[in-house]
Amino acid sequence: MKKILIPLLAFFLFACDKIESPVAEEYGKFDWSFFPGDPADYASNYYDIANPQNEWGENLNEKGILLEDYTGHLCTNCPEAGLIAKSIEEDSSLNVIVASIHASIDGGFQETDALFTNNYETEAGNEYVRGSEMNGFLGNPMGTINRNDGGLSNSVWYLKSQWVSGVNDENDNDSLNINIQIKSFNFSQTNGLYVHTETSVLNDLTGNYHLILYLIRNDVISPQKFDQGIIDTNYHHHAILSDNINGTWGTQIINGAVLKDSVIYNDFSYQLPDPAIDLSYNVENLSIIAYVLNRDNMRILQVVNEELE
Amino acid sequence: MINKYYLLLFLLIWSLLIVKGQENPQAGVVSGNIQAIGQYYQEDTLINAALPEHLYGFNGFANVNYQKGNFRSGIRYESYLNTLEGYPTTFNGTGLGYRYMSWSGDGVGVTIGNFYDQFGSGMIFRAYEERQLGIDNALDGIRLTYEPTKGIYLKGMIGKQRYSFDDKLTNGNGIIRAIDGELNLNELLDSSNSWKLKATLGGSFVSKFNTDNNTTLYNMPKNVGATCFRMNLRYQKIRFSGEYVHKINDPYPDQDKNFNYIYKNGEGLLLNLGYSTKGFAIDFSAKHMDNMLWRSTNVNVGPTDLLIGYLPALTKQHTYNLAATLYPYATNFYGEIAYQLDVLYKIPKKTILGGKYGTSVALNFATAYVPERDFVSDMGSSRNSYTTSLFSRSDSILFQDFNLEIKRKINKKVKLNLNYFNFVFNDDAVKVAGYYKMIYTQIAVLDLTYKINRHHSLRFETQAMWTDNDKGDWLFGQVEYTFSPHWYVAVLDQYNSGNSDLNKRIHYGLISAGFINGSHRFSLQYGKQRAGVFCVGGVCRAVPASNGLTFSFTSSF
Numbered sequence: 001m002k003k004i005l006i007p008l009l010a011f012f013l014f015a016c017d018k019i020e021s022p023v024a025e026e027y028g029k030f031d032w033s034f035f036p037g038d039p040a041d042y043a044s045n046y047y048d049i050a051n052p053q054n055e056w057g058e059n060l061n062e063k064g065i066l067l068e069d070y071t072g073h074l075c076t077n078c079p080e081a082g083l084i085a086k087s088i089e090e091d092s093s094l095n096v097i098v099a100s101i102h103a104s105i106d107g108g109f110q111e112t113d114a115l116f117t118n119n120y121e122t123e124a125g126n127e128y129v130r131g132s133e134m135n136g137f138l139g140n141p142m143g144t145i146n147r148n149d150g151g152l153s154n155s156v157w158y159l160k161s162q163w164v165s166g167v168n169d170e171n172d173n174d175s176l177n178i179n180i181q182i183k184s185f186n187f188s189q190t191n192g193l194y195v196h197t198e199t200s201v202l203n204d205l206t207g208n209y210h211l212i213l214y215l216i217r218n219d220v221i222s223p224q225k226f227d228q229g230i231i232d233t234n235y236h237h238h239a240i241l242s243d244n245i246n247g248t249w250g251t252q253i254i255n256g257a258v259l260k261d262s263v264i265y266n267d268f269s270y271q272l273p274d275p276a277i278d279l280s281y282n283v284e285n286l287s288i289i290a291y292v293l294n295r296d297n298m299r300i301l302q303v304v305n306e307e308l309e
Numbered sequence: 310m311i312n313k314y315y316l317l318l319f320l321l322i323w324s325l326l327i328v329k330g331q332e333n334p335q336a337g338v339v340s341g342n343i344q345a346i347g348q349y350y351q352e353d354t355l356i357n358a359a360l361p362e363h364l365y366g367f368n369g370f371a372n373v374n375y376q377k378g379n380f381r382s383g384i385r386y387e388s389y390l391n392t393l394e395g396y397p398t399t400f401n402g403t404g405l406g407y408r409y410m411s412w413s414g415d416g417v418g419v420t421i422g423n424f425y426d427q428f429g430s431g432m433i434f435r436a437y438e439e440r441q442l443g444i445d446n447a448l449d450g451i452r453l454t455y456e457p458t459k460g461i462y463l464k465g466m467i468g469k470q471r472y473s474f475d476d477k478l479t480n481g482n483g484i485i486r487a488i489d490g491e492l493n494l495n496e497l498l499d500s501s502n503s504w505k506l507k508a509t510l511g512g513s514f515v516s517k518f519n520t521d522n523n524t525t526l527y528n529m530p531k532n533v534g535a536t537c538f539r540m541n542l543r544y545q546k547i548r549f550s551g552e553y554v555h556k557i558n559d560p561y562p563d564q565d566k567n568f569n570y571i572y573k574n575g576e577g578l579l580l581n582l583g584y585s586t587k588g589f590a591i592d593f594s595a596k597h598m599d600n601m602l603w604r605s606t607n608v609n610v611g612p613t614d615l616l617i618g619y620l621p622a623l624t625k626q627h628t629y630n631l632a633a634t635l636y637p638y639a640t641n642f643y644g645e646i647a648y649q650l651d652v653l654y655k656i657p658k659k660t661i662l663g664g665k666y667g668t669s670v671a672l673n674f675a676t677a678y679v680p681e682r683d684f685v686s687d688m689g690s691s692r693n694s695y696t697t698s699l700f701s702r703s704d705s706i707l708f709q710d711f712n713l714e715i716k717r718k719i720n721k722k723v724k725l726n727l728n729y730f731n732f733v734f735n736d737d738a739v740k741v742a743g744y745y746k747m748i749y750t751q752i753a754v755l756d757l758t759y760k761i762n763r764h765h766s767l768r769f770e771t772q773a774m775w776t777d778n779d780k781g782d783w784l785f786g787q788v789e790y791t792f793s794p795h796w797y798v799a800v801l802d803q804y805n806s807g808n809s810d811l812n813k814r815i816h817y818g819l820i821s822a823g824f825i826n827g828s829h830r831f832s833l834q835y836g837k838q839r840a841g842v843f844c845v846g847g848v849c850r851a852v853p854a855s856n857g858l859t860f861s862f863t864s865s866f
Contacts (some may be wrong), residue, residue, distance in 0.1 A: 019572055050524070
């Protein structure tokens with residue numbers, strides 16, 4: 001009897017695949033609760049994650065330069081740095097994208113009180129100035145230019161007075177080894193945001209490369225301290241880094257050798273803060289900055305941005 | 310190539326057996342049957358008749374079986390040259406479509422090759438052939454049966470399903486593994502047959518394996534199992550049967566997003582209670598069916614392709630033309646809650662109502678509803694899509710059929726058959742008529758047979774349908790003259806009298822004649838045939854309009 005029962009039992013036990021997570025891992029890493037409908041509709045109406053190669057046209061983006069302005073609303077020298085950053089950005093020939101990062105080593109210039117109610121610090125911003133990977137930060141205001149090592153003492157950190165020359169130097173180096181395209185879709189019903197990227201490898205590469213996405217508030221009006229104790233309560237903070245969509249160091253997209261003409265697709269889901277609570281998170285005021293970073297030397301290879309709609 | 314060698318080996322062995330059988334009748338028995346239907350198509354733009362470029366369609370098959378003692382074997386040769394219009398195009402070409410060998414003895418039975426089988430009502434497993442519909446999902450594999458002792462019947466099988474025919478049999482990729490056990494308690498425990506209660510219990514487990522669907526969006530189950538329990542009880546004039554089937558996650562692509570790749574378990578419950586005595590019978594059936602589409606592949610195929618399970622229809626199978634082919638019931642694969650009541654009563658003869666010979670009255674009421682579904686937003690996670698409860702129905706009706714049949718022999722020469730049908734048909738859900746809205750219709754049928762003498766009889770059949778929906782009213786008339794035992798001739802006409810488009814108030818005239826000689830039957834018919842739907846047991850096939858000459862031949866030996 002055992003000879004019959006054991007195979008029979010095995011047949012019962014192994015002849016079924018009970019699926020606990022129907023949505024495939026690649027597709028399922030999305031939080032579909034942000035999508036108001038069946039995820040299958042997303043493929044037909046927005047973006048087909050399973051067949052991303054059909055979703056993109058030719059990438060015409062030119063080389064971009066990320067100018068990170070490390071600032072603070074209590075930093076009296078920072079408004080001047082902000083003006084410099086903005087003026088560089090407005091020179092379209094340089095193709096500079098500015099991200100204002102409110103961060104300092106000890107939290108100085110970032111404190112809040114009854115007037116300065118907003119804390120613009122982010123976990124990623126603090127890590128960049130405090131961690132060991134980008135040594136040399138002295139204090140606000142300082143900046144990075146594609147995180148190249150042309151700053152003080154061959155660090156990534158530039159004084160504001162060096163930004164113009166630093167950007168020009170970076171602009172002279174027009175080699176582009178990687179290019180990026182972004183698409184994003186947001187849904188007001190859930191404040192859900194889906195971001196898709198196409199990263200094209202233009203030359204053979206070796207190393208450890210990460211794709212990092214910044215959520216940027218383009219313009220936020222709130223107090224800023226100036227010299228002599230002056231406070232501008234209607235100061236326009238420009239391009240505030242509000243969160244890293246995919247973490248402090250982003251998503252590893254290359255680890256080792258990758259051949260020219262390789263294409264890497266990535267998809268991200270994110271829930272935006274409710275604009276009903278904070279108007280500055282209205283989608284018309286938001287944009288995404290995406291850049292590819294060589295984590296072996298911290299150099300940014302390409303940066304692009306996209307305004308949300 | 311290996312398959313070809315197997316086929317040649319099979320044919321060689323089989324031919325030797327046949328020859329041996331014919332040389333010596335003691336060596337075995339050869340039997341078989343043939344059916345051939347050919348149609349020559351004519352152009353008829355008025356009815357939008359099918360006009361294939363080959364002009365002539367032909368479907369034919371012949372079964373030849375050989376039996377000696379406990380050994381049986383057989384083949385079926387099939388020809389679709391070219392396939393008749395409306396028939397599934399997956400039937401095409403000419404060649405062997407079925408072959409098997411089987412033997413049995415000492416309680417053990419073995420079948421290799423193709424075979425048909427069914428567990429219980431078929432909800433969990435039914436390999437069958439319905440040639441008129443173009444359904445043939447024969448299993449191709451091995452089946453073992455075992456009867457360890459009287460009253461215990463065990464069955465196990467593994468195989469692939471027939472999918473299509475293109476000069477040869479083509480199986481689907483999926484593999485079906487199935488076991489079934491049945492206990493006849495009376496045979497097992499009541500050797501003296503003294504129990505008034507007759508009881509049979511059964512259980513089945515069927516599993517499929519397929520990797521056809523390579524979607525990267527979802528984690529597809531490669532192995533899907535279904536379990537079934539059933540019982541049949543009979544106590545004198547009362548009988549009861551119940552069957553429950555449960556299937557685990559079995560997602561299919563679907564155009565309706567509420568059913569597209571859903572991972573909800575499927576279930577079905579079929580109950581039947583009946584009472585019968587001389588001259589009276591009543592039968593009540595109830596069915597709860599939810600998400601029980603059950604195929605051996607998880608990709609899109611034709612509606613009747615690769616079905617493992619059969620979803621029984623709780624409706625009467627009508628035979629009168631208008632009732633059978635315009636708004637017939639089709640099983641809803643998503644699910645349904647259905648009920649049916651059948652009452653048969655024979656009014657005794659030599660009474661006022663019953664007349665000299667008695668009168669048979671048959672009343673049938675059947676209805677099917679969409680199950681009550683509470684949809685949940687889980688398509689990004691568990692993808693169950695909705696919840697249901699047993700026999701909880703919504704207000705959305707799928708189908709309702711009330712019909713009454715009265716049969717009476719007036720005198721020695723005249724027999725009368727009166728029928729009334731009342732249909733409610735939700736074509737938005739059933740999508741058979743192409744109207745996609747509710748259809749309410751009534752049909753009356755008068756069927757009168759006049760026996761002229763021992764060999765000659767006339768049959769008059771007239772039908773009328775009334776409806777304000779779809780194509781409106783229809784009329785049907787037929788006269789059939791039979792001069793037995795060999796000949797018959799019939800003329801019929803269908804007329805779409807109520808079509809709102811006056812140009813479509815068309816007569817569909819048809820004349821047919823046939824010759825019958827023993828087991829051989831030859832018939833010819835010529836004329837227009839309207840587009841319609843042909844259904845058997847809730848499974849339907851659309852039949853296009855046609856005009857032309859059709860012949861058919863059937864024979865058995």
